[in-house]
Amino acid sequence: MSSNIPDLESFQNNDLTVSVQHISKMFPLYNSPWDRIKQKIWRNRNFFEKFWALQDVSFDLKQGEARGLLGHNGAGKSTLLQILVGTLKPSSGSAFIRGRVGAIMTMGSGFKQDFTGRENAYVLGALMDISKDAIDRRMDRIIDFAEVGPFFDRPVRTYSSGMLARLAFGIYTCLEPDLLIVDEAISVGDAAFKQKCLEHISELLKNGMSMLLVSHSPPIIESFCDNATVFERGHIIFDGDVGEAIEVYKRKRSRK
Template sequence: MNIMGEIAISLNNVSKCFKRYARPVDRLKEILLPHQSAADEFWALRDINLEVPKGQTLGVVGRNGSGKSTLLQILAGTLQPTTGQVTVKGRISALLELGSGFNPEFTGRQNVFFNGRLLGLSHQEIEAKFDEIAGFADIGDFIDQPVKTYSSGMFVRLAFAVAVNVYPEVLIVDEALAVGDVVFQHRCMRRMRALMDSGVTTLFVSHDSGAVKTLCNSAVMLHEGRIYATGSPNAVIIEYMKLVTQEELGLLNETEQPTLLEESHDAFDASDRIAGETPDTPNIAHHNGNNGKPHRRGNRKALIQDVKILNSLGEYSRDNLVFNFNEEVTLVVDLVVYEPLQGCIVGFFVCDKNGNEIIGSNTWEENLQIGKLSPGEKLTVQFKFRLPLRPVSYSVTVAGSEDYTSVTFDWIDNALVFQVLPPDTGKNIHALVDLPMSVEVSRNLSNVSAVQV
């Protein structure tokens, strides 16, 4: 029995194979001689097992060609799996490709009614929702023009407006928020949040890690058609970025079997060091306080050896990383150089539990140019800042690179975790960050008539 309740989406050993033919005649030969196929098989998905509880939002990430769109098309019913079983409970509204399902010769109004009927709504139900759909799309008089005259932004406005305003029980969104202006993207985010709050099960594919971390309850990463990682959005995004970095460096072992997050190695293990070095510096994994496993990636031309946060008195206690609200702290980052560096930028992020960056900077942006570094050099960088943050726990990400265009030489997520206490004034902090402000209230009663009762 699933403790999270009813399962809205279930995939059991789902695989999808596409056949590729060198010549059109080979397809005909296969029909006539089914046992002598000349096709090359390409497995876009392999042995996908996945369950999404009703009302949850699942983020799907992965590089281009990893199988994300194929997975969503199977869930939407536009593709059939080669093997396996797919179960989706509830009305599906899918926004898979820009303008998919739209007839370019029809007007926007006609396409709204056409798509609504395809989704199972009656003509009367669509009429009742039309003003809301048109208002959300906000394309003005173009609603009565053929959609072939629309820009890409107008396409996605109308398509998204239809998808989220037809009472869906399951919403599938594939990169739709990448198109459109900033105002429309904010409107989409608010609408998707409202749908999630109302219990709509959502699958959301995006390369925007911030959107995945903000919108999703959990996430899955696909790689070469298989599930590579599952877990919290932040943990999966970390694995995704780690894999991208490995592939950029040419370090990915193609014969290695995909591993889940729970099986990943310690990011601060000595195996991360360059072969032949002497590990004479302390392991810094203990700073994390066991509140989130650190993850490391980079080309290892230099390595971050230690990360500490000092309180306002310059004191450090690795067993008690708790700070007062708005306390001034110092982040200390020590690193050692192993290969020549043409430049050096060291930076950090303070992140919330979802991995959203709240505070951050680096030496370059603070106008500190470190310059070239030689093997054997050691560097200590200190960042001093305040913590005007909501009283919860936060993690620190630290990183270094030669410049903005280079692969990082070291990047450590969850290097340490700390807690911020509530203000001693008793003030409730409602936002992520509480900045100093002045408030003035003026009352003008000169034009108010007294009424006697």
């Protein structure tokens, strides 16, 4: 790749899966549609208010590491994940990711409601860039994971939200990413479902996958992650051991 990114070389020579370096993200907030048009015409003036969702965020994620991202709503966790998935561009800074990224951002929102669970396995697979063959090969595992019984061949609009989550996660298990990004997805299921996810994810982690997990629930973070990062209004306020991170997060919450 281009040589004008000096840190790329150092990234190539280490064993990190992700390196986030001084990422900031500013959203321009326009008060009226006219301001947006004015901005296009007078480029050297600002007709918007700046909202900094992330400010100078840096951290590294080692291979095989699971890291939790904690923070209140609007702290910038999801913005960071969207930047890593590639749907949002940072305003400044850079990040490097080694290998394939698998993201579970919103559970099952890619489903076609009138399609059966089986058909949706292919639909969601296509969205996640999983080939039809890969889905076919693992169909038994998807069925096993989803635990929806005869509903597997009925339209997913008849599913309960727990069933949808299990089906979606069953399909995601076909992903064999080097980095798994999970945004609140596991919180929808019941205890048994969480246990199952936990088992599956720890197996993947053992095989060298890394994970970034966003959740509002400290127990979930605690059971999956070794380390955690706490966000507060776009800044990282703590980065380190998961137990301490949860303390910091709880203290922040009680102060609010």
